[in-house]
Amino acid sequence: MYVQNDVLWNKKPWVAGPSLQNELRCDVCVIGLGASGLTALTYLSEHGMNAIGVDAGMVGAGAAGSNGGFILAGIAAFHHDAVDVLGHARATRLYKRTLDEIQRLASEEPSFEKRGSLRIAKDDDEYLDCLRQRATMQADGLSVELYEGTEGRGLLVPTDGVFQPLERVRRMAMALRGSGVSLYERSAVTHIEPQLVVANGNRIVCRHTIVAVDGKLEYILPQLTGILKTTRLQMLATAPDCTLHYPHPVYYNYGYDYWQQRQDGSIAIGGARDKYEATEWGNATYPTLDVQSAIEFRLRETVGCTAPILHRWGASVAYRLDDVRPFVGQVLPSVWACGGYSGTGNLVGTLCARDIATALITGTQHSITGWHD
Numbered sequence: 506m507y508v509q510n511d512v513l514w515n516k517k518p519w520v521a522g523p524s525l526q527n528e529l530r531c532d533v534c535v536i537g538l539g540a541s542g543l544t545a546l547t548y549l550s551e552h553g554m555n556a557i558g559v560d561a562g563m564v565g566a567g568a569a570g571s572n573g574g575f576i577l578a579g580i581a582a583f584h585h586d587a588v589d590v591l592g593h594a595r596a597t598r599l600y601k602r603t604l605d606e607i608q609r610l611a612s613e614e615p616s617f618e619k620r621g622s623l624r625i626a627k628d629d630d631e632y633l634d635c636l637r638q639r640a641t642m643q644a645d646g647l648s649v650e651l652y653e654g655t656e657g658r659g660l661l662v663p664t665d666g667v668f669q670p671l672e673r674v675r676r677m678a679m680a681l682r683g684s685g686v687s688l689y690e691r692s693a694v695t696h697i698e699p700q701l702v703v704a705n706g707n708r709i710v711c712r713h714t715i716v717a718v719d720g721k722l723e724y725i726l727p728q729l730t731g732i733l734k735t736t737r738l739q740m741l742a743t744a745p746d747c748t749l750h751y752p753h754p755v756y757y758n759y760g761y762d763y764w765q766q767r768q769d770g771s772i773a774i775g776g777a778r779d780k781y782e783a784t785e786w787g788n789a790t791y792p793t794l795d796v797q798s799a800i801e802f803r804l805r806e807t808v809g810c811t812a813p814i815l816h817r818w819g820a821s822v823a824y825r826l827d828d829v830r831p832f833v834g835q836v837l838p839s840v841w842a843c844g845g846y847s848g849t850g851n852l853v854g855t856l857c858a859r860d861i862a863t864a865l866i867t868g869t870q871h872s873i874t875g876w877h878d
């Protein structure tokens with residue numbers, strides 16, 4: 506059983522750009538018009554490269570336009586878990602890069618609100634894990650505070666925030682269109698080989714290709730099968746509930762459940778993937794009755810919201826299977842890809858895509874730094 510996809514953020518109309526109708530030549534073809542691909546395009550065009558963008562759907566058609574709007578520093582793993590795998594120096598360097606990315610976002614994106622974020626423990630064991638996280642973050646000089654409030658007890662990370670994800674990608678796309686960069690929507694890529702992309706049945710001959718697709722990346726580049734795996738994440742959103750007051754976005758149950766109260770009082774909440782992991786793998790994006798019911802239970806029982814539900818949706822992301830870090834690198838000669846943000850790609854995705862663009866601009870593709878060393 507499934508229900509219709511109706512994304513909370515998708516309220517304003519969008520005038521789609523053209524679909525690809527003939528053969529093109531360019532320096533760089535960027536596949537995916539989410540925040541990552543649009544960041545790469547922005548950076549490439551600012552540095553004088555002839556780059557074009559293509560997307561199977563519209564701008565922000567994927568997770569970049571339909572996510573929870575959390576801006577959380579760090580990679581998907583909590584900092585102490587990242588340190589266990591990467592060591593203090595590498596994990597802290599990545600964390601600090603995402604802090605810089607928050608600063609950049611705050612200066613560029615009007616919808617960004619620096620509200621901090623909470624990690625709330627579901628039980629005593631998780632609270633002990635919160636204490637371990639706090640100790641590691643403090644040892645590495647990262648901002649974190651103990652928190653106790655109506656949400657429960659856990660941690661407050663004061664540097665985090667929220668934003669309106671679809672507005673952001675649409676703003677980026679409008680700016681690119683304004684500066685003459687061609688964005689082709691409704692142009693699915695069906696074939697990639699070195700220096701050639703086929704989209705909507707037309708050839709794009711390019712010196713380089715950047716595949717900036719998180720969910721479904723291994724479907725476009727089967728070479729990444731076994732390294733990344735696509736899964737669906739689901740959310741719902743309510744009408745305003747003025748009886749509630751959640752100033753901070755909340756991560757609960759190790760981040761499997763998450764919600765934020767928006768400025769109009771409505772709640773946007775997602776999660777339940779821990780209970781339905783097996784059925785969520787794959788490239789389907791429609792919301793399902795069982796996951797939606799589990800999210801609704803959390804909404805009513807834990808969040809305490811009684812307002813009616815107005816939106817239900819799902820979208821694809823990719824999880825990295827063999828590393829706590831995302832995938833950033835070369836897949837075929839002249840073909841670069843980034844993805845596998847494991848559920849939190851708002852900051853890391855733009856960082857990875859900008860790293861690839863920078864490497865192409867500076868001719869230092871051999872040393873895309875920070876992600877694998």
Ligand SMILES: Cc1cc2nc3c(=O)[nH]c(=O)nc-3n(C[C@H](O)[C@H](O)[C@H](O)COP(=O)(O)OP(=O)(O)OC[C@H]3O[C@@H](n4cnc5c(N)ncnc54)[C@H](O)[C@@H]3O)c2cc1C
Nearest residue numbers: 537539540541561567568569572573574575694849850851
């Ligand atoms: C419900 C949900 C909640 C989330 N909440 C958060 C959160 O609160 N904070 C956070 O940091 N992260 C969150 N994420 C993850 C985050 O949204 C993603 O990691 C991030 O948006 C990825 O952006 P992207 O631009 O790299 O890729 P995507 O947004 O996946 O964009 C890829 C684009 O590629 C296009 N595409 C796919 N296949 C093809 C093809 N064959 N040809 C051409 N184009 C193609 C798609 O149409 C899409 O527009 C959430 C994800 C979901 C689904």
